[in-house]
Amino acid sequence: MAGTIRAKAAIAGDVTTVQVLIHHPMDSGFVKDAAGKVVPAHFIETLVFSHSGKTLFAANWGPAVSKDPYLKFQYKGGAKGDVIDIAWKDNEGQTDKSTVTVS
């Protein structure tokens, strides 16, 4: 899956705020489709933010995270121009990655 990640990272003072929105169904495995058939669980399990190979933040998700998940976190020690690597992996083994530059 490509192009699923939209991210924003901005620094104010010494605090960098990162926001990400991912396009993903996050199916819980409890919902039935129009034909009454259960839609199998399909959700992102891990989402990792890193900079120069060092993990900045790691999210572990279950099926209770909403469809097209949103996440916001903040960290100290960032700098303007830093490139943050973002990568997710779901329970079906699908992945996507992207980068965002701190502005």
Added chain:
Amino acid sequence: MDMIETLEPKPGADRRAMMKGALALGVLGPAFAATAARAAEPAYPAAAFAAKDVDAALTALFGAKPAASDKITLDAPEIAENGAVVPVTASTTLDGVTAIAFVVAENPFKLASYYELPAGVLPTVSNRLKMQRTTQVMAVFKTAGGLFSASREVKVTIGGCGG
């Protein structure tokens, strides 16, 4: 894993039998899927996410139970019109936070999300969670000084887990 295969469409299969199977397996399927994924992603706390009991989830995740703390701010709507998308933010003035977990007490699987915070990350996280019905939501902070939590109720008018 033939249990999960039964969820796949089978041309010509008797639809009623298929629905019956799907209903019975709907509860078990995600648990098996989560367990299967553990091998590929060792860091993912699959056992905690598969827990159907709040204490079991927290024990699997942290090995202990949290103590209530008034230094945690849990921000969630009092009434959520749509349980499929409930914005929840947690933050704290506690020092040395290394992990944050969100638990939704009335969901089939109690643990909703779990965040690991390396040094330098501020102890505040915003995310959006599904809630099946009116429920207690709990944020658990793992700190150098122990486990702390705060809870609040969110009234859900339309559930977010199907049905």
